[in-house]
Amino acid sequence: MVFGTCFTRFMFIAEPTFSTVSGQLICRWRTAPFVRLTTGAWRRIFTRDALNGVLPGPGISPISRAFALREHWLLQMKRCFDPAVLEMMDRPQPVSPELERDLERLRQLNRWFGSHRLVLSFMRRWIKPGARTRVVDLATGSGDIPRLIVDYAREIGARLEIDALDRQPATFEVARRLSTGYPEISYHEANILEWSSAEIYDIALCSLTLHHFCDEDAVRVLRRCRELSRRFVLVSDLRRGPLLKGGVYLLTALIFREPMTRFDARLSAARAFTFSEMRDLAVHADWQNFGHKKFRFARQAIWLE
Numbered sequence: 001m002v003f004g005t006c007f008t009r010f011m012f013i014a015e016p017t018f019s020t021v022s023g024q025l026i027c028r029w030r031t032a033p034f035v036r037l038t039t040g041a042w043r044r045i046f047t048r049d050a051l052n053g054v055l056p057g058p059g060i061s062p063i064s065r066a067f068a069l070r071e072h073w074l075l076q077m078k079r080c081f082d083p084a085v086l087e088m089m090d091r092p093q094p095v096s097p098e099l100e101r102d103l104e105r106l107r108q109l110n111r112w113f114g115s116h117r118l119v120l121s122f123m124r125r126w127i128k129p130g131a132r133t134r135v136v137d138l139a140t141g142s143g144d145i146p147r148l149i150v151d152y153a154r155e156i157g158a159r160l161e162i163d164a165l166d167r168q169p170a171t172f173e174v175a176r177r178l179s180t181g182y183p184e185i186s187y188h189e190a191n192i193l194e195w196s197s198a199e200i201y202d203i204a205l206c207s208l209t210l211h212h213f214c215d216e217d218a219v220r221v222l223r224r225c226r227e228l229s230r231r232f233v234l235v236s237d238l239r240r241g242p243l244l245k246g247g248v249y250l251l252t253a254l255i256f257r258e259p260m261t262r263f264d265a266r267l268s269a270a271r272a273f274t275f276s277e278m279r280d281l282a283v284h285a286d287w288q289n290f291g292h293k294k295f296r297f298a299r300q301a302i303w304l305e
């Protein structure tokens with residue numbers, strides 16, 4: 001549907017579209033190039049379908065081409081989430097050298113690209129020496145985040161108990177194996193959306209996992225986090241955008257080239273939420289007075305305190 005005001009060769013068009021969060025029909029304004037036909041009518045040069053397939057060829061003015069490229073880029077940057085396509089680490093599988101290598105890569109990414117620093121900056125505020133603190137880490141992977149927090153708590157003399165859960169039995173087994181010497185951590189094989197605990201936690205954490213869910217379930221995860229903790233909640237994840245996409249492509253083309261890591265990392269870059277999408281999710285999950293900040297290396301976090 002196209003209607004609007006004509007500006008020489010460009011028009012503002014009102015386009016009905018579905019909100020990625022609420023699923024409601026909303027109206028979005030866009031600019032699009034139009035040509036004037038010999039009949040005097042104006043016609044849009046590129047349709048959405050044409051843009052998805054072929055980019056404008058020669059004979060089109062550079063300005064029209066620039067607009068078309070911008071539209072093409074915007075379409076490319078939409079969140080792509082097909083529930084039928086699972087990340088390779090989420091598929092049922094036994095412990096294998098490929099999975100172990102993938103989890104090791106994830107730990108390196110966490111260490112080198114900001115996850116550990118991000119989580120620690122919050123733990124320094126929330127965990128106090130001498131106090132007993134109960135933490136739940138939702139979708140823990142191979143457990144490097146809970147081990148990091150225990151190391152910090154030991155350093156400052158805090159008493160910590162962590163429940164770390166993951167749905168993938170093979171990942172769960174690797175996490176347990178790597179956590180001998182960490183009696184503060186109890187591992188549970190469980191789905192975030194179904195996990196409940198007799199005693200409520202002081203801190204609920206969920207790192208690098210929200211993008212594994214469709215919008216609706218991501219909102220449920222955020223609600224679950226808030227219900228599980230009486231005080232502090234931290235949810236951190238990737239931040240979708242050209243920097244993330246380009247960075248992940250380069251990294252997985254040059255260094256992290258294992259097929260599982262490459263597939264999952266590229267899928268994650270396409271599935272991550274943008275900064276504004278993450279904010280919308282929190283609002284839909286009825287989070288109030290929450291913090292929300294961008295972090296280095298295309299990360300973001302929302303928190304309650």
Ligand SMILES: C[S@@+](CC[C@H](N)C(=O)[O-])C[C@H]1O[C@@H](n2cnc3c(N)ncnc32)[C@H](O)[C@@H]1O
Pocket residue numbers: 089090106110115138139140141142145165166167168171190191192193206207208209212
């Ligand atoms: C990218 S990893 C993140 C691991 C860790 N939190 C980190 O920051 O490195 C995502 C993890 O989420 C787990 N996962 C995905 N869906 C889940 C669910 N519904 N319940 C529990 N764990 C889930 C996967 O098994 C995987 O270990």
